Amino acid sequence: xxxxxxxxxxxxxxxxxxxxxxxxxxxxxxxxxxxxxxxxxxxxxxxxxxxxxxxxxxxxxxxxxxxxxxxxxxxxxxxxxxxxxxxxxxxxxxxxxxxxxxxxxxxxxxxxxxxxxxxxxxxxxxxxxxxxxxxxxxxxxxxxxxxxxxxxxxxxxxxxxxxxxxxxxxxxxxxxx
Amino acid sequence: xxxxxxxxxxxxxxxxxxxxxxxxxxxxxxxxxxxxxxxxxxxxxxxxxxxxxxxxxxxxxxxxxxxxxxxxxxxxxxxxxxxxxxxxxxxxxxxxxxxxxxxxxxxxxxxxxxxxxxxxxxxxxxxxxxxxxxxxxxxxxxxxxxxxxxxxxxxxxxxxxxxxxxxxxxxxxxxxxxxxxxxxxxxxxxxxxxxxxxxxxxxxxxxxxxxxxxxxxxxxxxxxxxxxxxxxxxxxxxxxxxxxxxxxxxxxxxxxxxxxxxxxxxxxxxxxxxxxxxxxxxxxxxxxxxxxxxxxxxxxxxxxxxxxxxxxxxxxxxxxxxxxxxxxxxxxxxxxxxxxxxxxxxxxxxxxxxxxxxxxxxxxxxxxxxxxxxxxxxxxxxxxxxxxxxxxxxxxxxxxxxxxxxxxxxxxxx
Numbered sequence: 001x002x003x004x005x006x007x008x009x010x011x012x013x014x015x016x017x018x019x020x021x022x023x024x025x026x027x028x029x030x031x032x033x034x035x036x037x038x039x040x041x042x043x044x045x046x047x048x049x050x051x052x053x054x055x056x057x058x059x060x061x062x063x064x065x066x067x068x069x070x071x072x073x074x075x076x077x078x079x080x081x082x083x084x085x086x087x088x089x090x091x092x093x094x095x096x097x098x099x100x101x102x103x104x105x106x107x108x109x110x111x112x113x114x115x116x117x118x119x120x121x122x123x124x125x126x127x128x129x130x131x132x133x134x135x136x137x138x139x140x141x142x143x144x145x146x147x148x149x150x151x152x153x154x155x156x157x158x159x160x161x162x163x164x165x166x167x168x169x170x171x172x173x174x175x176x177x
Numbered sequence: 178x179x180x181x182x183x184x185x186x187x188x189x190x191x192x193x194x195x196x197x198x199x200x201x202x203x204x205x206x207x208x209x210x211x212x213x214x215x216x217x218x219x220x221x222x223x224x225x226x227x228x229x230x231x232x233x234x235x236x237x238x239x240x241x242x243x244x245x246x247x248x249x250x251x252x253x254x255x256x257x258x259x260x261x262x263x264x265x266x267x268x269x270x271x272x273x274x275x276x277x278x279x280x281x282x283x284x285x286x287x288x289x290x291x292x293x294x295x296x297x298x299x300x301x302x303x304x305x306x307x308x309x310x311x312x313x314x315x316x317x318x319x320x321x322x323x324x325x326x327x328x329x330x331x332x333x334x335x336x337x338x339x340x341x342x343x344x345x346x347x348x349x350x351x352x353x354x355x356x357x358x359x360x361x362x363x364x365x366x367x368x369x370x371x372x373x374x375x376x377x378x379x380x381x382x383x384x385x386x387x388x389x390x391x392x393x394x395x396x397x398x399x400x401x402x403x404x405x406x407x408x409x410x411x412x413x414x415x416x417x418x419x420x421x422x423x424x425x426x427x428x429x430x431x432x433x434x435x436x437x438x439x440x441x442x443x444x445x446x447x448x449x450x451x452x453x454x455x456x457x458x459x460x461x462x463x464x465x466x467x468x469x470x471x472x473x474x475x476x477x478x479x480x481x482x483x484x485x486x487x488x489x490x491x492x493x494x495x496x497x498x499x500x501x502x503x504x505x506x507x508x509x510x511x512x513x514x515x516x517x518x519x520x521x522x523x524x525x526x527x528x529x530x531x532x533x534x535x536x537x538x539x540x541x542x543x544x545x546x547x548x549x550x551x552x553x554x555x556x557x558x559x560x561x562x563x564x565x566x567x568x569x570x571x572x573x574x575x576x577x578x579x580x581x582x583x584x585x586x587x588x589x590x591x
Contacts, residue, residue, distance in 0.1 A: 145383040
């Protein structure tokens with residue numbers, strides 16, 4: 001299900017812009033039919049899989065020490081505490097080692113079994129399984145990567161401008177001298 | 178009467194006979210001595226079985242006695258008491274039902290890409306070469322079964338044995354000799370793995386380091402385990418041999434192996450001064466796989482050092498001598514070893530075995546052409562042909578050969 005909002009009215013009141021909108025639900029993959037209109041906005045979550053209260057979930061359980069996290073990949077129910085588990089399915093170390101590697105272990109046989117019986121996968125698990133090639137890539141990862149690249153480009157531009165300004169200043173100082 | 182009595186009843190009777198009184202009368206109980214039962218083969222149960230087995234054999238051969246029918250009926254009744262299938266392993270008693278395997282698919286067995294296999298050196302496998310290497314190493318029990326520091330040793334035991342038992346013990350020790358002198362394999366260097374699975378350009382720069390994924394399914398051999406690397410450029414590829422060994426060391430460690438390299442293998446001068454060549458070779462065997470670059474490089478380093486200093490006695494009658502001899506024969510530098518055999522050990526057949534090894538591995542050399550019939554020549558002739566054709570230290574070897582020259586018969590009679 002996908003949630004759309006339609007803009008019905010736009011008015012100005014005391015120099016303030018107000019909008020009246022209405023919402024409606026639409027079948028998944030049907031929002032392309034409404035893509036042409038400017039007044040329609042799509043308010044759907046990209047990961048739109050529902051999460052039930054009583055459901056087996058594969059998620060990260062945080063172990064380790066302060067300032068040194070270490071995650072176990074774990075099967076648990078959604079209402080359980082973060083660190084309780086029914087079965088351990090792997091590990092993930094977010095801190096890189098001497099060779100600049102992050103180690104992740106996955107028991108693919110048991111993960112297949114639990115997915116087939118309807119377990120819910122949280123976002124970091126979906127990212128890891130997509131990166132390993134077991135599942136297709138998660139779109140949140142691609143968006144995150146693109147935003148990173150844009151930020152880096154902007155930072156580079158700022159740095160290059162600052163270096164140019166400093167060069168100009170030194171040149172002007174020399175000329176003055 | 179005497180044959181039907183049980184052993185325990187004999188003890189009872191003896192006790193009773195000792196406390197026999199005047200009032201019991203003469204011969205109330207018969208007195209038996211141990212000599213009366215000397216002919217007894219055992220208990221009556223065993224006798225019955227022995228009888229039945231004999232009877233069965235007679236029936237198979239066609240001889241009939243009284244009461245055959247009863248024996249046959251008894252044996253036939255025993256058959257249906259046996260299970261209809263005789264299980265050899267306890268796993269067959271309790272078959273585990275793996276639902277995932279049956280319903281949802283099989284295990285994640287990932288065969289090695291592009292048919293990478295572990296190849297042995299074809300010259301090393303030949304049985305003729307193996308026999309020669311075994312005869313060259315020698316079998317000195319004082320060195321093979323010497324005390325090893327750190328291992329628990331039992332106190333010595335003294336036992337009285339018959340000749341048959343002695344021969345059995347000697348056979349056991351021969352088997353143990355073969356175990357201790359089992360040569361580590363000489364293999365060709367393994368090829369690097371270069372296989373890309375996918376390339377996602379949109380992931381460029383999402384992280385600053387690599388991600389290594391390993392498969393932790395149970396009951397997989399290290400060759401079948403899938404290991405995959407995702408690089409920060411977005412490239413998905415299979416892990417190379419270094420990364421594979423490191424990941425296996427993290428999740429499936431072996432006793433004696435460490436994750437970081439020991440600087441002994443880079444700077445072994447102090448170890449060589451103190452004659453720790455054998456210890457270094459044992460260390461290499463434990464830490465590295467015989468396929469790998471490091472194993473081959475470091476063993477060849479040790480062999481070169483031994484060849485330079487002519488310290489062949491350090492490895493004699495150990496499991497590493499075969500590798501030494503094979504390496505030297507392959508690279509055509511036997512002269513140091515030959516000199517050691519002729520002078521220090523002074524045995525011609527061992528020198529001839531070395532030259533035979535050289536000919537088997539290097540078929541196109543001059544010695545091999547001249548010595549086509551190795552069995553017909555003398556040992557002296559074989560070594561002489563080698564010294565004339567393919568030796569670098571010609572004069573030194575000729576001098577050492579002169580000691581083995583046979584005196585002509587005319588001079589012997591003097």
